[in-house]
Amino acid sequence: MALTINTVNKQETSWNTGKTRLDLIRNDQLLREPNQENESHAVQAPTSNNAFLQPTHSRFLAEQKPLAVSRIRTFATSSGPSLSTQVASLPTGTQQADLKLSYAAYRLPPRLVKNFSSLGLNLLYPWQAVCLRKAGNQNFVYSASIGAGKSLVADVLMLRRVLETGKKGLLVLPYIALVQEKTKWLRAIVSGIEKNIEESIPGAFNSLRRHDRSIRVVPFFGGSKQRATLEDADIAIATIEKANGLINQAIEEATIEDLAVLVLDELHMIDDPHRGYLLEPLVSKVRSLEQDVQIIGMSATLSNVEELAKWLDAAWYESDYQAVPVAEYLVHEDKVYSANEPGSYRSSPHKSLKALRVVEPSRERELSKAKHNAVVSLAMETVLAGYGVLVFCSSRLGCQITASLIARASPIPNPSVSVQRQEVLDTLRSLMNVELDNDLEQAIPMGVGFHHAGMTSEEKDIIAEAFDRGLLKVLVATSSLAAGINLPARRVVLQEARQGRELVAPSMLCLIPEKRGIKRALLEAIAIRLANHDQGLQDYLTKTLLYHSTSIATLQQMFMTSLYQLEEDQLIQIVNDEYYATPLGKAIVGAGLDLDSGTFIYTEVKHALQHFVMDCDLHVIYLFTPVNLDAKISWGCFLNELDTLTEPELRVLEFTRINPKVIQNLANQSKDSRLPETSPDKVAIARVYQRFYLALQLKALCEEVPISIVANRFGVSRGAVQSLSQSCHAFAASMINFCQRLDLGMLAAVMEHMADRLRAGARADLLELAKIPFVKSRTARTLWENGYKSLKAVAEADTTSLAQVLLLAQPRKRRAPEEEEGYLRKIHLRAQIVISAATRLWEKETTLELVDEM
Numbered sequence: 001m002a003l004t005i006n007t008v009n010k011q012e013t014s015w016n017t018g019k020t021r022l023d024l025i026r027n028d029q030l031l032r033e034p035n036q037e038n039e040s041h042a043v044q045a046p047t048s049n050n051a052f053l054q055p056t057h058s059r060f061l062a063e064q065k066p067l068a069v070s071r072i073r074t075f076a077t078s079s080g081p082s083l084s085t086q087v088a089s090l091p092t093g094t095q096q097a098d099l100k101l102s103y104a105a106y107r108l109p110p111r112l113v114k115n116f117s118s119l120g121l122n123l124l125y126p127w128q129a130v131c132l133r134k135a136g137n138q139n140f141v142y143s144a145s146i147g148a149g150k151s152l153v154a155d156v157l158m159l160r161r162v163l164e165t166g167k168k169g170l171l172v173l174p175y176i177a178l179v180q181e182k183t184k185w186l187r188a189i190v191s192g193i194e195k196n197i198e199e200s201i202p203g204a205f206n207s208l209r210r211h212d213r214s215i216r217v218v219p220f221f222g223g224s225k226q227r228a229t230l231e232d233a234d235i236a237i238a239t240i241e242k243a244n245g246l247i248n249q250a251i252e253e254a255t256i257e258d259l260a261v262l263v264l265d266e267l268h269m270i271d272d273p274h275r276g277y278l279l280e281p282l283v284s285k286v287r288s289l290e291q292d293v294q295i296i297g298m299s300a301t302l303s304n305v306e307e308l309a310k311w312l313d314a315a316w317y318e319s320d321y322q323a324v325p326v327a328e329y330l331v332h333e334d335k336v337y338s339a340n341e342p343g344s345y346r347s348s349p350h351k352s353l354k355a356l357r358v359v360e361p362s363r364e365r366e367l368s369k370a371k372h373n374a375v376v377s378l379a380m381e382t383v384l385a386g387y388g389v390l391v392f393c394s395s396r397l398g399c400q401i402t403a404s405l406i407a408r409a410s411p412i413p414n415p416s417v418s419v420q421r422q423e424v425l426d427t428l429r430s431l432m433n434v435e436l437d438n439d440l441e442q443a444i445p446m447g448v449g450f451h452h453a454g455m456t457s458e459e460k461d462i463i464a465e466a467f468d469r470g471l472l473k474v475l476v477a478t479s480s481l482a483a484g485i486n487l488p489a490r491r492v493v494l495q496e497a498r499q500g501r502e503l504v505a506p507s508m509l510c511l512i513p514e515k516r517g518i519k520r521a522l523l524e525a526i527a528i529r530l531a532n533h534d535q536g537l538q539d540y541l542t543k544t545l546l547y548h549s550t551s552i553a554t555l556q557q558m559f560m561t562s563l564y565q566l567e568e569d570q571l572i573q574i575v576n577d578e579y580y581a582t583p584l585g586k587a588i589v590g591a592g593l594d595l596d597s598g599t600f601i602y603t604e605v606k607h608a609l610q611h612f613v614m615d616c617d618l619h620v621i622y623l624f625t626p627v628n629l630d631a632k633i634s635w636g637c638f639l640n641e642l643d644t645l646t647e648p649e650l651r652v653l654e655f656t657r658i659n660p661k662v663i664q665n666l667a668n669q670s671k672d673s674r675l676p677e678t679s680p681d682k683v684a685i686a687r688v689y690q691r692f693y694l695a696l697q698l699k700a701l702c703e704e705v706p707i708s709i710v711a712n713r714f715g716v717s718r719g720a721v722q723s724l725s726q727s728c729h730a731f732a733a734s735m736i737n738f739c740q741r742l743d744l745g746m747l748a749a750v751m752e753h754m755a756d757r758l759r760a761g762a763r764a765d766l767l768e769l770a771k772i773p774f775v776k777s778r779t780a781r782t783l784w785e786n787g788y789k790s791l792k793a794v795a796e797a798d799t800t801s802l803a804q805v806l807l808l809a810q811p812r813k814r815r816a817p818e819e820e821e822g823y824l825r826k827i828h829l830r831a832q833i834v835i836s837a838a839t840r841l842w843e844k845e846t847t848l849e850l851v852d853e854m
C-alpha cells in the first residue's frame, strides 16, 4: 500500500474554549458514502482568465502552470460510519443523570460544574461516566481514541482529589506546548474556586488567609531560571523531565507527602527511549512511598492497558468510543479500498480486495505517478466541498512538493480571501530577514500551507492558525504538526501508510540497560535518599515495570552490575554497606542530566576551569551548548567560521582542544565526512567538535544575527537553529543547576547572564527592550538606535512616531499602492500593542521595585 487515506469527519473545536460545534457534523455533506453518487464532480482547474485573478496570482500562474484534477469514480458501496449512529452517540440532556457533571456521586463543587459548563462541557459521554465510576479513588489506567475526551476524565479526578484532600496534584505532559495550553485551560476551570477546607480535611488550609485560597495552577518546563518546587503550586503541570525533577526534590526535601494525585497523559510514551524513559522511575518512586497518591494514566495508543494496570495496581478501562466517527481508507496505486469494514484489508489482509473508488489517470506530467495524482484529487475533493484537509508526509521536501502540486490544482480565491492570504504572507515575511521560501509564496495565495521542522515555531504557528481560521484549506505537514493540535480537518491523508503509525510495541522494558537504564534509576533513588541499602533499593525495584517483565535472576544481575558501575564512575560511594551519592552523582540527578552527558560535561567543566577565556563570550556560550543534539557539521561552513574568529575566540578553540587542521582536512573531503567514533575517546572528541559548531551558531544569535541568516551561514534549516536556541535554554538551566550543586557558583553566575542574553537574542544593551512581547532582536536594535533605549521610553512613546521606527525594522518589500494603506494600518496597530505591552511591563517592574524597597 502506498498510501492510507483517513477520511475524518472531525468535530471542529475552538481550542481555547474547548467548545464543540456539533452542528457542523450533522450538516456534513462531504462524507458522501460512495454509494450516494456514482461519480464525483470533475474539478475545474484554475484558469488564467478568471475574473477574480489578482496580481499575485497572475505572477504565480505565469510561473506555475495550473493542474487539472482527475475525477474520482465510485463503483462499489461502503457502509462506513453513518451520521445517525454518530448523532445517537452524543450525550443529550434527556439521558441518564450520571452523565451530568453535577451528579452527586462525582462530588464536584457547583462552581466547578459551572466553570466546566461555561467552557461547553455540560454532559459526560457515557464512556467518561463509566471511567469516573470505575476509578473512584484508586489508581486508574484508561485508553480511548484521539479526541474522545480523555482529558475531561483526568481533570475531574484530579480536581476532585485536590479539592477534597487539600493536597497537590501533578499532571505530566510530554511537550512544553501542551503544558502551556493545559495551564490556560485549568486556570479557567478553577477560576473562582477556593480550596474548600471546611468540607474536606479539617485543618489542611485553615492557616491560609482568604486571599491565599485560590487554586494555583503552575506550569513547569525546562529553561525557567527559578528553582521552582511543588510547594509553589496546588496543581503542577510539568513536562516529563521537569516532573521527575519535582518528584526528586520533593522526596529529598521530605515534602512529597503533600502530593495526592499524579496524572500521566500520553502514558504510551513510557516506551519512548528518548523522552518517556523517565516516566517509569518517576512513577516507581511515587509507588514506593508509603502514602496514598492516586495515579491516573491515559493514552490513545495503549496496546497494553492491562499490563500497565497490573504494574500500577490500578483499575482499568478501554473505550472504543470515537467522538468523531472515522472512515478509514487505503489507497494503492489509483484505487481506494475500505480499511476497516468487514472484508477490508485490515480484517482479512490476505483476501483479494474490491476497490470502492478509482482515481482516473491524469494527463498532467507532474501527476503521472498514481500516488501524487490520488493525493491531489482526494485533497481537492474535500476543498471543493468547502472543508479543510490535512496531508501528512514523511519528509520536509515531500511536504513542499506535495503542497505545491495541490496549490497548482487549487481554485482561484475571491478577492477578499486573496487579500487575507496576502496578509498571512506579509506576517510571514515580517518574521524573516531573507526572502520567503518560493514554495510558500506560491502555495499560500492558493490556500495551501506547509508545516515542518525546518521552519521556526512562529512560522508554523502563523500557518497553523491560518488553517484553523479556514483561510488555508490544505495543510501539508510532517509529524511536526501532530503534537496536541486540534485542527478543523474533514479529511486526513497519510502518505506512506507504514510510517509513524505504529502502535506501542509490546516491549515495555523501559529500564533495560540499553535504554538509559536501571543505573540512572538507582543513582536517583540513592541521591534523593529514597533508599540507601540493598534491601531498600530492591524494594524500590519491585515497584518498577521492569520487575513485572524480567526474571528475578536477571534483575539481580542487573542490580549488582549497575551498582558496581556507578561506583566505578564515582557517582556513588559505599560506606558501611550503605550507598551515598557523590557530589557529582547528586549534581547529575539534580540537574536532570543523563549519566552519559553528565560525566562528559563534568570533564568539560573541569577542563574549562583550568583555562577560562574571559575576554570574549564564546567560552561561556560553549559551556551551555547542549551536548546531546544530533547535529550534522558542514565542515566547509565550519572552516569559513574559523576565519571570522577574534584572537580571544581562537584561544577558546585551542582550550577546547579543537584542531583547525582537522577541520580543514574534513572540509577538503566529501560532503558527508565525519570524525571517527571508534572508541570512547574518539566519541568524546567528535562530541567536542559538534558542540563547538553549535556554539558558533549560538554566538551568532547572541550577536543579533537573525535566525534565517544563521541558518544560511551554517547550512542548516531555520527550524534547526531555532530548536538549538530553545533547547539551549533548558540545557543552560541544567548547567547552572549542575554548577551550583558542584559549588561552582561563579561559573553558574556567568552562565546565567549569558542565558538571559540568548533568551532575548540580543546583546547586553538591548536586554531590557527585548523583554517586550513582540519585540525581537532586530526591532529592539532599531528602537535603540532611534532613541528608545528603555522600557520607559517605549511606554511613553507616541504611537505615530513609534510606528515610523517599527517600519524601519520591517524587511523591505514592494507592495501594490492599494495594499500600502492596509500595511501601514497594521504597523500602527502593532505600535499600539508594543506601547501597551511596554507600559504593562514597566508598571510591573516599578511596582516590584517598590515592594522590594518596602
Ligand SMILES: Nc1ncnc2c1ncn2[C@@H]1O[C@H](COP(=O)(O)OP(=O)(O)OP(=O)(O)O)[C@@H](O)[C@H]1O
Pocket (backbone or CB within 6 Å): 013, 017, 018, 019, 020, 120, 121, 122, 123, 124, 125, 128, 144, 145, 146, 147, 148, 149, 150, 151, 152, 300, 323, 484
Ligand atoms: N463530554 C463532552 N462533551 C462535549 N465535549 C467534550 C466532552 N468531553 C470532551 N469534549 C471535548 O472534546 C474535545 C477533545 O477532548 P480531549 O482533548 O479531552 O480529548 P483527548 O481524548 O484527551 O484527546 P487527545 O487524544 O488528543 O489527547 C475537546 O474540545 C473537549 O472539550
